[in-house]
Amino acid sequence: MDRDSLSEIICELYDARPEAKEYLEFWINPDADKELDKYRQKIFKQFFISGSKPRKSPVFKEIKTCIKYFTTLCIDYEKTADLMLYYVEQGCELTRQFGDYDAPFYRAVENNFNKAMKFISEYNLDVELYPRIKRMIDSVDCLGYGFQDNLWEIYREHT
Numbered sequence: 001m002d003r004d005s006l007s008e009i010i011c012e013l014y015d016a017r018p019e020a021k022e023y024l025e026f027w028i029n030p031d032a033d034k035e036l037d038k039y040r041q042k043i044f045k046q047f048f049i050s051g052s053k054p055r056k057s058p059v060f061k062e063i064k065t066c067i068k069y070f071t072t073l074c075i076d077y078e079k080t081a082d083l084m085l086y087y088v089e090q091g092c093e094l095t096r097q098f099g100d101y102d103a104p105f106y107r108a109v110e111n112n113f114n115k116a117m118k119f120i121s122e123y124n125l126d127v128e129l130y131p132r133i134k135r136m137i138d139s140v141d142c143l144g145y146g147f148q149d150n151l152w153e154i155y156r157e158h159t
Contacts, residue, residue: 023073032074039070040086047090054098060108063087077123084116085132092140095147106145113151117158126159 001009013020026035043066046058067087071080091109095101120126126133137151 019069026073032076032079035070035074036079036083039066039083042066043083043087043090047094052097054094057105058091058094078125081116081120081123081125081129084112084119085129085136088113088116089136092136096139100145103145106147106150110147110150110154114154117154121158
């Protein structure tokens with residue numbers, strides 16, 4: 001494929017696919033912190049409507065997609081771990097502020113905490129993230145379904 005054909009395809013892709021546009025714009029002017037903030041906001045909006053008003057039920061598939069897109073844009077393990085933990089923190093905050101949710105909600109948060117801990121362990125980020133993880137787990141000490149115990153168990157499994 002020659003340069004002109006490649007350039008034409010890139011321009012068509014840029015116009016046709018929002019994620020391609022986002023990807024190309026990031027690589028033209030990479031700002032991982034700005035991107036992290038943007039994806040944190042997207043995750044926040046899955047848990048809270050406006051301000052601190054809770055959503056009835058977060059769309060976990062959307063959150064998973066956000067994390068996936070972020071990891072394709074930004075190859076920074078610390079920022080990826082940050083975003084993965086942010087997701088779990090928002091789940092904890094939602095339940096802490098507004099009471100118990102159903103068992104599938106807790107399973108989803110716990111499963112994603114497990115994924116986050118695997119990632120954190122794989123890249124040896126647990127020492128620097130331990131205080132944040134401890135605060136997060138301690139914040140849900142009054143919730144049901146054994147949620148806090150399960151989070152501690154997941155943490156211990158990966159450290």
